[in-house]
C-alpha cells in the first residue's frame with residue numbers, strides 16, 4: 162500500500178516512469194480497441210461477462226454511454242485518428258433500447274459511417290455494431306474475442322492514423 | 329485549477345490478484361490534475377469511504393476517480409460519500425477495473441496495463457466534469473383518465489381509492505365502453521352487465537372521481553407532474569344535473585331514425601336517447617343530426633314532456649381547463665369494418681353479422697330481447713357458421729397483421745351459449761388456429777368442442793353468398809383436405825379489433841409513442857408495460873394491445889399503481905444528465921426535435937447577443953423534466969449546439985484520446 166506523498170517527490174516520479182516504461186517496452190504488437198457500450202444493456206452485459214469470468218483480450222477498452230445513439234461519428238473518427246485499430250459499438254437489441262428508438266438511429270447512422278470509413282481506407286472489419294443484452298455476458302465475451310481476432314488479422318491501422326498524434 | 333484524487337480499490341483480492349494496484353496508484357499520481365492517489369482493500373466500506381471523504385477535505389479535491397467495481401454497483405455509494413464531504417456528487421467518475429478488467433484478464437501485466445488505461449480515461453473525463461444539480465419540479469395531485477371503458481374505470485377507481493382526485497373523460501354519453509355491450513363473458517360466462525354496472529356506479533359515486541362524459545380532450549401541454557389539459561364537453565342539449573333519466577322524452581320523440589350505436593346499428597333509437605338502461609350518467613342526450621327542433625326549429629316535444637325541465641336547445645359546448653400530475657390513456661378499441669372483406673357478403677346479407685353484433689342479439693337488453701333470431705326475417709336459425717380471424721393475422725394489407733387475441737375465446741363462448749340455449753342449432757366454426765393460452769381457457773374451448781358438439785373445422789372460408797333464402801358458405805377443410813360447401817342460416821364474423829380511431833390524435837397530443845398499428849407503445853415491452861416512454865403518461869387496456877377483460881383489469885390496476893406512486897411524491901427530482909443546447913450555436917433547424925423520443929425539445933425566439941451583435945433567433949430549448957438523457961439529439965445537431973451534461977462531447981472525446989494514447 163502506498164503512502165500519501167505529493168506528486169513532486171522524486172521516488173514517486175521514478176516509480177511512475179517505471180510504470181510508464183513497462184508500457185512502452187512492449188515487444189509484441191497488440192491492437193487498440195475502443196468499445197462504446199450503452200449503459201442499459203451492453204455495459205451491463207460486459208459486467209456480466211466479468212462476473213461470469215468470461216475472458217476476452219485486454220485490448221478492449223470500454224467507454225460507457227447512456228445509449229448507443231449517443232455515439233457521435235466524431236468519436237469514432239477521433240479514435241481512428243488517434244491510432245485505434247478497431248472500434249465496436251454495442252447497444253440493446255432492436256426493440257429493447259431503453260429509450261425505445263436509440264439503436265435504430267445507431268443502426269442507420271453507423272451503416273453510413275462505416276461504409277464511408279471503408280471508402281477512405283478503414284476496412285469494414287475494423288468497425289462493428291453489435292447488440293448485446295444485459296443477460297448476454299457470454300455473447301459479450303464471444304463478440305469481443307471474435308472482434309479482437311479479426312482486428313489482429315487485419316493488423317495495425319495505418320491508413321488514417323494521424324502520425325503527428327504519435328510520439 | 330483542478331485538484332483531483334484517485335482511489336484504487338483492491339476489492340479484497342478480486343482486483344488486487346490480477347492488477348498491480350501500486351502501479352495504478354503510481355501512474356495516477358502523474359496524471360494531469362491529480363494531487364492525491366491512494367489504494368485500499370475495500371473502498372466501498374465505511375473505512376474506505378472515510379479515506380475518500382478525508383482526502384476531499386484535506387486536499388481540497390474538486391473531482392475524484394474511484395478505480396473499483398462497475399459503476400452500476402457503487403457509483404451511487406461514492407457519489408454519496410463525495411457529497412457528504414462537500415463535493416458535488418457529479419464530480420465523481422468510476423473506472424471499472426473489476427468486471428471489465430481484473431475478473432477477465434488472468435495475465436497480471438495485461439490487467440495492470442488496462443487498469444491504468446481505464447484510470448487514465450476516467451481522469452481525463454473527470455477533468456471536464458462540471459457540478460450538476462438534480463432539478464425539482466412540482467406534482468399536481470390529480471390524474472386524468474382518457475376513456476371510460478373497463479380499463480379507464482378500473483384505473484380511476486384504484487387511483488381514487490388511494491385518495492387522489494381523478495377525472496375520467498369519456499367521448500360517449502356514458503361510460504362502460506365495449507364491455508357494456510357484451511352479453512356473457514368468457515371463461516366464466518357471467519353476465520357482463522352484472523359485473524360491470526356496479527363498477528360504473530362506484531365510479532359515479534366515488535367522491536374522488538369526476539366523470540366528464542360526452543367530452544374529448546382537445547389540448548395538452550406541460551410535462552410530468554404538471555400537465556395542463558383543455559377538455560371540450562360537447563353540448564348534450566339536456567341539463568346533466570337536472571335530467572332524472574325517466575326516459576319519457578324518448579318515448580315521445582317523433583324522430584326515430586337514428587341508428588342505435590349501442591346495438592351496433594341493428595335497430596333504431598329516437599333523436600333524444602339514453603344509450604342503455606344502466607348508462608352512467610343516466611342522462612339523456614340529443615343527437616343533433618337527428619333532432620327536428622335543432623334542424624328546423626319546429627317540434628320541441630321533448631321540452632314539453634320533460635317534467636324536470638332538463639331540455640335546453642341552446643346549450644353550447646363547454647370547455648374545462650384543469651392541471652394534472654399524470655395522464656392515463658384508456659381509449660380502447662373498435663372492431664374493424666367487416667365490409668372490407670366482402671367475400672363474406674357482410675354489406676349485402678343481413679344474416680352475416682359480426683361477433684359484436686351477435687353479442688347484442690344474444691343480450692336480453694338487445695334488439696331481439698335476447699332471442700336468437702335471423703336479422704333478415706326474424707326467424708329462428710337452424711344452423712350458424714362462425715368464421716374466425718376475419719382481418720386478423722392478415723399480412724395482405726387488407727386486414728391487421730396481428731392476432732386480435734380475444735376472438736378464439738369469444739367464438740367458443742358464442743358457440744357454447746347457442747348450443748346450450750338452442751340444442752337444435754348446428755354450429756360450425758372455421759378456424760386457422762385455436763389460440764387459448766390463459767387460465768381455464770383451453771378447458772373452456774374443449775368444453776365447446778367436446779361437450780357442446782361444436783363442429784370445429786380447420787380451414788378458411790373463401791366465399792359466402794345468399795341463395796334461396798339461406799346462406800351458402802364455401803370453405804376448405806384442411807384436415808380432410810377437401811372443399812366444403814355448407815348451407816346455413818347465419819354467418820358470424822369474428823372481426824379483428826383495432827385501436828379507437830382517435831388513438832393517434834390523442835397520442836400525438838400527449839407526445840406518447842404509437843406503433844404502426846396505432847397501438848400505444850410502452851416504455852419497455854417487458855419491464856415497463858404500463859408506462860409510455862413519455863414521463864407521466866400511462867397506458868391501460870386495449871389501447872396498448874389486444875386484451876380480454878381479466879388482462880385489461882390487471883393492467884388498469886398496474887397503471888393506477890404507477891400513477892399513485894407518482895402522485896404520492898411532493899416533488900420530482902430530475903436526472904441532471906440532460907441535454908442542453910448552446911443558444912449561440914443553435915440555428916433552430918429542428919433536427920434535434922425530430923429524434924427526441926420524449927418530446928423534450930421545443931423552440932422559442934430569444935434575443936441573442938452573438939459577440940456584440942444582437943438578434944432575435946429561434947433556438948432549441950430542452951425541457952429538463954422531460955429529457956431522459958439518451959443523447960440522440962446531440963448527434964443529429966448539425967451545428968454542435970446540443971450537448972449532454974455528464975456525457976458531453978468533450979468528455980467522451982477525452983476518454984477516447986486517453987484510451988488511444
Ligand SMILES: Cc1cc2nc3c(=O)[nH]c(=O)nc-3n(C[C@H](O)[C@H](O)[C@H](O)COP(=O)(O)OP(=O)(O)OC[C@H]3O[C@@H](n4cnc5c(N)ncnc54)[C@H](O)[C@@H]3O)c2cc1C
Pocket residue numbers: 474475476477478479480497498499500503504505506507510512513514515543544545658659660661662663683684687734738741825828830831834868869870871875876877878880
Ligand atoms: C365481440 C367481443 C366479445 C368479447 N367477449 C369478451 C369476453 O367474453 N370476456 C373477456 O374477457 N373479454 C371479452 N372481450 C374483450 C373486451 O371487450 C375488452 O377486453 C374490453 O372491453 C377492453 O376494455 P377497454 O376499456 O380497454 O376498451 P373499451 O371497452 O373500448 O373502452 C374504451 C373507452 O374509451 C372511450 N374513448 C375512446 N377514445 C376516446 C377519446 N379520444 N376520448 C375519450 N374517450 C375515448 C370509448 O368511448 C370507450 O368508452 C370481447 C370483445 C369483443 C369485441
Ligand code: SF4
Pocket residue numbers: 906907923924925926927928929950954955956957958959960961962972
Ligand atoms: S437527450 Fe434524448 S431525451 Fe434528452 S432532449 Fe435529447 S433526444 Fe430528447
Ligand code: SF4
Pocket residue numbers: 909910913914915916917918919920921947948964965966967968969970
Ligand atoms: S439540432 Fe442543434 S441547431 Fe438544430 S435546433 Fe437542435 S440544437 Fe439547434
Ligand code: FES
Pocket residue numbers: 199200201202203227228229230251252253258259260263264
Ligand atoms: S439504451 Fe441501449 S441502445 Fe439505447
